[in-house]
Amino acid sequence: MQHPSSGSRRYLLLGLLVLGSLLGLPRASRAQTALGLGWARNNVNGAVFRKNSVVTHKREQFTAYYDSLGYVVLAKRHLPAGPWQVQRTQYQGNVKDAHNVISLMVDGAGYVHLSFDHHNNPLHYCRSKVPGSLDMGELQPMTGQQEQKVSYPEFHRFPNGDLLFMYRDGGSGNGNLVLNRYRPKTRQWRRLHDVLIDGEGQRNAYWQACIDARGTIHVSWVWRESPDVASNHDMAYARSLDGGKTWQKSTGERYQVPITERTAEYACRIPQRSELINQTSITADASGNPYIATYWRPAGMQVPQYQLVYLEAKQWKTAQVGQRTTPFSLSGAGTKKIPMARPQVLVGEKKGHRRVYVLFRDAERQDRISVAQCVDLTKNQWTTTDLTTISVGSWEPSYDTERWKKQGVLSLFVQRTGQGDGETLEKLAPQPVYILEWNPNTVAAPVGRASAAPTHAADGWKLVWVDEFNTPGPHDPRRLKFENGFVRNHELQWYLPDSAR
Structure with a gap:
């Protein structure tokens, strides 16, 4: 890797100082050492629709991000806590457009x-040229058809190691959902559907998808009538039990493909100009029941609220998650600077009971990473916990879906990001990229700065070090000292006392 400039040293040191304050926290919630510095002037590294930003195959975990110059950087480590191997690829992206995310996956052959x-x-x-490698091959087509106007690429992995690739063909308000499938045995892609969901030239579907433990593909979507975000409406649903060949409603009724506004099943009817957001998240429980997390402004109310739409006993239900108090509007085109992140939803089991988790970031909670948990949806009582005590700016949650499925451990891609309205940029220097781990089955403490006193003393945890970093001026030399060169791994770096704040 290149030697950092003096400016980069300053921001890398700041990131390491923040990460250093994580020492002594319970293993339930911890951040790994920073991988490097990522582009941060918009949310291209931190968008919710990255599928995936982090992925595990066997004992290796991979991640990707854009660096400060827009190069795609790949990294991998050996689980559970091996050092990261980081490699800049030969590829660059237009990072000034926050739509241009990186999506990655590892197939069953590695x-x-x-x-x-x-x-x-x-x-x-x-x-990659060989299994497990960070050395990527040349750009290539998949099927060679309908690959000229691609947006929102995402990968999903089937239980047998095959891959599903989804993308929009066309523009906002006038686009169609395309599906491809990859088989590691043949190392070839084939087309499943040229048009799975058809906007009929009048609208397009903004979808979210997942593949459950049984191999069922679940897709839900909102319709958008124009490039204006405020024209989002309704929440539709479809599933495939045979790997994407045929599609059906939650009732088992078979769809005639392509699915249109008229033929779609609706999990929830939501009118236009309800501040309904697009491209959020969907998951399924062990029985194959889908759960969709999103937000909109309920009728007669002024404030958008997080919402959970889920199928239970063959009936679609809706539950509000928490109670926000700050109104805002989504009207307008382009990527928006929004005070709340699009949410991720996860479902887990603890002692035989279903637990639903909604991950988010909200200005009402000082833009920290937060998780709302519910153990009984019939009571709809949510407990919210902050997983960090520092702001992550305009970041949205994306995570390692494969590790969560197999181990019940959340590996969350984290980087503080900015975002201006209509694709404008914030004056934010490159920020440290790291993976936050959280195990909901273990007592958790916030990541960022340790509490002044043990939060769960009864569980045997003892606070061993804390520094709030909240005093103006230089750091306390009795608590933190500079290294003359980064001696622990022999990088040619030198931290300047005058650069630390």
């Missing part, structure tokens, strides 16, 4: 698949 830098432009796709 090859890394990468797609990046898309907003109505030709497909950018490559895969």
